[in-house]
Amino acid sequence: MAAKLIKGTEIREEILEEIEKEVADIKEKHGVVPGLVTILVGENPASISYVTLKIKTAHRLGFHEIQDTLSEDLSEEALLDLIDKYNNDDSIHGILVQLPLPKQIDEKKILNAIDPDKDVDGFHPVNVGRLMIGGDEVKFPPCTPAGIQEMIIRAGVETKGAEVVVVGRSNIVGKPIANMMLQKGVGANSTVTVVHTGTKDLASHCRRADILIVAAGVPGLVKPEWIKPGACVIDVGVNRIGEKISEKTGKKIAILSGDVDFNAAKEIAGSITPVPGGVGPMTITMLMKNTLKSLKLRLGII
Numbered sequence: 044m045a046a047k048l049i050k051g052t053e054i055r056e057e058i059l060e061e062i063e064k065e066v067a068d069i070k071e072k073h074g075v076v077p078g079l080v081t082i083l084v085g086e087n088p089a090s091i092s093y094v095t096l097k098i099k100t101a102h103r104l105g106f107h108e109i110q111d112t113l114s115e116d117l118s119e120e121a122l123l124d125l126i127d128k129y130n131n132d133d134s135i136h137g138i139l140v141q142l143p144l145p146k147q148i149d150e151k152k153i154l155n156a157i158d159p160d161k162d163v164d165g166f167h168p169v170n171v172g173r174l175m176i177g178g179d180e181v182k183f184p185p186c187t188p189a190g191i192q193e194m195i196i197r198a199g200v201e202t203k204g205a206e207v208v209v210v211g212r213s214n215i216v217g218k219p220i221a222n223m224m225l226q227k228g229v230g231a232n233s234t235v236t237v238v239h240t241g242t243k244d245l246a247s248h249c250r251r252a253d254i255l256i257v258a259a260g261v262p263g264l265v266k267p268e269w270i271k272p273g274a275c276v277i278d279v280g281v282n283r284i285g286e287k288i289s290e291k292t293g294k295k296i297a298i299l300s301g302d303v304d305f306n307a308a309k310e311i312a313g314s315i316t317p318v319p320g321g322v323g324p325m326t327i328t329m330l331m332k333n334t335l336k337s338l339k340l341r342l343g344i345i
């Protein structure tokens with residue numbers, strides 16, 4: 044039996060419509076809209092396309108958006124000054140510095156300089172700590188894990204008491220999603236195992252998973268025989284495995300592959316996210332949700 048497809052593209056539309064309505068409502072009642080600044084340093088092609096999409100989405104939702112594009116040789120000091128400017132700008136509720144940064148800039152120093160109350164990426168240590176505590180403490184869950192949890196909830200997958208296995212321990216996906224799934228509350232309350240490059244027998248852990256979340260960055264790592272029949276499989280991998288000419292635009296585009304052997308896995312899993320069109324579209328969507336939340340916190344309406 045083929046698995047149910049969990050389509051990020053469809054869930055994104057549902058959530059963006061919800062955000063759009065709320066933005067219009069707040070604008071009417073309070074005369075303000077969410078403000079988001081994206082800061083891009085250098086010309087990494089993947090970063091350019093992510094930032095362009097973030098700004099386009101913010102624009103569609105009626106946000107006040109600013110895109111700062113800076114040269115590859117920008118100094119750390121200049122970037123810190125820019126962050127300071129936006130920390131003190133009342134029209135800005137979310138500051139996003141696109142990663143990775145050029146090597147002369149200390150990423151940790153930059154992330155730590157963002158006001159935690161405008162850190163809509165959820166990467167500041169204060170927000171990482173809030174996430175660890177859970178419940179009402181959480182202000183800005185990091186966007187990709189938040190998107191994963193939202194997909195699991197909206198797909199109607201039972202999480203309470205479920206065996207969740209997370210493959211990968213990155214600060215952006217593996218560690219935070221593991222932490223979120225073990226908290227009490229909706230879309231969580233699971234028994235969580237994190238496996239990584241130091242794990243002895245990846246396959247045996249994956250086979251136990253009712254919900255398998257794979258964020259390893261290794262194309263095709265998870266084989267169909269590692270999947271428990273009926274499991275929910277969330278593939279976070281976005282691996283560029285080649286290039287092709289787009290039929291739509293005639294331009295060169297990347298060929299993407301996930302961390303899971305999708306064609307074989309979909310015959311065994313109960314539900315599965317495709318790549319592309321699965322987790323990917325959710326990250327930007329949750330960034331918009333966090334920016335709206337930042338404004339609502341500022342207005343004291345949540």
Ligand code: GUN
Binds near residue numbers: 139215
């Ligand atoms: N680079 C890759 N993913 C992300 C993300 O979620 N946020 C930022 N700021 N940079 C990224």
